[in-house]
Amino acid sequence: MLTIQNLHKAYHSQNVLDQVSLELPQGQVLAVLGRSGCGKTTLLKTAAGLLQPDAGSIKWAGESMDLVPPREREMVYLFQEPLLFPHLSVFENIAYGLRVRKVKEAEVQQKVEHLLQELELQEHAQKKPSQLSGGQRQRVAFGRAIIFLPRVLLLDEPFASLDAQTRATMQKLFLRLARKYNITALFVTHDVKEALLTGDRFAYMAAGKIKIYTSREAFIEDPATGVRDELAFWNSIDQKITPLP
C-alpha cells in the first residue's frame, strides 16, 4: 500500500502541493484528473524522489520512503514524452532496469523477449529509438518501466502526445498489463475518458490540492471533474441525431 500524507511543496509563495494525502492499495490504479499546472508533475516527481517535499511523508507498506534515494525507491516515473536512451537498442532500453540490478544474462534475455512479445515489438528489438513511431516508443518506455516489477508506476500523461487511435490501443494495453502484472500505479491525465477507462480509484487535482473520491459514481457526479458536462454534450448530440418520437 502506498500512503502519502500531507505532502506540501511551495515555490516562492505559490503552493504547488497543498496538503496532499492519498492511499493506494497494491495492484490498483489511481487515476488523477487535472489540468496542466495543477501540480500533478510535482506530485509524481516527489513520489519518485526526484524532488524533495517541504513537508509530509511517503510510505510504502508502512515503511517511510522519505530518506530512500530515487534509485532505491522502485517507484518509476514515466515522462510525458517517451524518454528512451537514444544510443541503446529497443532491447537494451527495456533491459535497462534488469542490467542495473545485475540480473543474470539468461534471465535478462528471457524476460525481455517475453515482454517484447507482450508489447508486440519483437521485430523491432534491435532498432534504435529514432527508428520507431511515437506509439512504439511509448510502449518501449512502458516495458522498460514494468520489467523489474517496481512498487509503483508513476505515469505523467503518458499518452498525451499520441494520436487518438494509438492512444486507445495504448490504454487497452496498459489495462491488460496492469491487471496481468498486478501493477500499482498513479495515472495522471487531463482526459476524463482516459481517467475513467484506466482507474480503479479516482481523484481530482487543482491548484495543488487533491480530492479523492470514494467511488466511480462520486467522481462522475462531481461537477468539478467535468464528467457530467461531457456526458451532457454526448447526450445532446445523440438527441439531435436520433430525435425522440
Place this chain on the structure above:
Amino acid sequence: MTISEQRLSNRTKAGAGVYLRAVFLLLAVLPVAGGLLYGLAYSFGVTGALATGFTLQHWQEVLSSGALLHALAYSLYIAITAITTATAAALVLTLYFQKSLRSGSLSYFLYLPLTIPAMVMGFLVFQLLTKSGLVSRVVYGLGWISELQDFPSLVHDSLGFGIILAHVLMAVPFLTLLFLAIYREQNLEQLQEVSTNLGGSKSYFIRHIAIPTILKTAAPNLLLYFIFILGSYEIPLLIGSQQHRMVSVLAVQKFQRFNLLDIPQGYAISVAFTLFVLLLLSISFKKLQRHG
C-alpha cells in the same frame, strides 16, 4: 512541466555540487580575481619587492607618460581595422562564392588556415613582407624594384600593416566558415527564394536580409574575436613597430626591462587592460549567451 516545477527540480540535491562549484571558482575565477587584486596591490605600492605603502605614483606615471592610453588606442585601431576588413572579406566570400566554397577543393582548403596559430602566422607574414622577403624577391625578379631597399616597409611599420594583414589572414577563413554555417542555419537560401518570389532583386536581398541576419547572428563571435585581436601578443611581438606597441607587448616589456621600478607599471597596465576587457564583456554579455 511548468517553469516553477523545473526550477524546483534544479534546486534539489545540493550535496556534491558545492565541491564542484568550488573547483570551478578555484580554476576559473580565482586566477583572474586573485591576479587582479594582487596586481592592484602591487601597482599601488602595497605589496611586492618595492612596497612603499599606498602610493598613486605608478599609476600617475603610466597615465601621464601616455604609454598606456597610446597602446590602448593603437590596439583599438588595429583590432577595429582588422575585424572590419576581415568581416567584409568574409561576407563577400560567403555571399558571392558560396557554391565554390561548399563543394570542390576549396570546401576543404578553407579549413586549412585554421591550423596556423598566431605565432606561425606572424612568422609567415614576416617572411613574405620583410624587405628581403618572398614578395620583395618576386617584385625584384619582375624588375619592379632595383634593390632591396626600394621595397616598402610593410612589417615593423607604424601603420601596423603587417599586424593587420596577419590578423585578417587568420580571421577570414574562420569568419567565412562561421558565416556559411549561419547561412545554412538561418535558412537564408529559402528566404532568398521568398524574397525573389516577392519581387526582390538579389542585391536587395543581400543588403536587407542576408547581411543583417548574418551580422546579427555572428555578433557574439565577432565581439569575442575583436577582444582576441585587442589582446593579441605573438603577432605584434614578431612584426610590430618599435614606436607603437599593442597593450600586451607593452605590459610584458615592463617586466623584461631590468629597471625594477617598471614592474609596478607593468601591473598597472595589466590591471587596466583586464578591467577594460571585463567591462566590454559585461556590457555585451547578454548578446554572448547564444555563443554559450
Place this chain on the structure above:
Amino acid sequence: MGRKILTTILASAILLTFLFFGMLSVGQAWFYPGILPQRFSLQSWQELLVGQSELQEGLLLSLVLGVGVAILSTLSGFVISKEISRAKYKNRWLLLAYWPFVLSPVVLAILVQRFFLLTGMSGEVIGVLLGQLILAFPFAVIFFQSFWSHEVLQLEEQSQTLGAPAAYTLQNVLLPLAKPLLLICFFQTFLISWFEYGLTQFIGLGKVKTLTILVFKYVNEANIFHAALASLLIMLPPALLLWLNKKFIFRGI
C-alpha cells in the same frame, strides 16, 4: 569566370603557404634575390627524426602538455559544466567562465605569475600545464553547456528512477551520449595548449620549450629554416585532425 579565377587564387594561396614552409624547412641558404633557396639539405629533418635534438624534445613536450591539458580540462569541464548548467544563477556563473577565456593569455600570465613563483612552479612543466589549464578549463565549461539540455537531464532522472546508481548512469547513459562532444572538446582544448605561446613563455620562463617557443627562438636567431620546420610540426597534427573530421577544428555555431 571571375569566380573561378578567384577561387583558384584562394586555393593556391592556401596551398602555397604550406609549400613555402616545406621549402624553407629543407633550405640551407637563401640569398637575396633568389626566389628558391640556393642550397637544400635534409639536415633539419634528420635532426628531428634521429638522435636527440631540441626540436624533437619540443615536439614531445608539446604533445605531452597538449594531451594532459586536453584530458584534464575535458573531463573536469564535462562534470562541472553540468553543475553550472543547473545552477540557479547560471548566467552569472557563465559570465565568470568567460573571464580567463577572453583575457589575453599573456596578460593573465602576468597577473598570476606571483602564484607560480611562490609555489616554485615557474619554469616547470607542471606550472605551464596548470597555466594552460586555466585557459582551457573555462572553455570546456562553456563548450559543454549545449550538452546539458533539459532532455539529457530528464534521461538522467529516468535512469535514476529505474534504479541505476549515479556511476552506472554516467557510464552507460551520459558518457555515450556525450561521446562526440567529448572528442571535439578534447581536440579543441588540445589545440589551445598546442597553439599557446604568451602564457607558456611567461610562466615557463623560456625554460619550458614547446614548439611555439622554439619557433620564436629560431626566428630571433634568424634561423628561418628551423623556424619553418617547427611551424610545419605545429600545423601537422591539426591538419591531420581536419582530415579525420572537420568538426574537430571548426564546430560551426
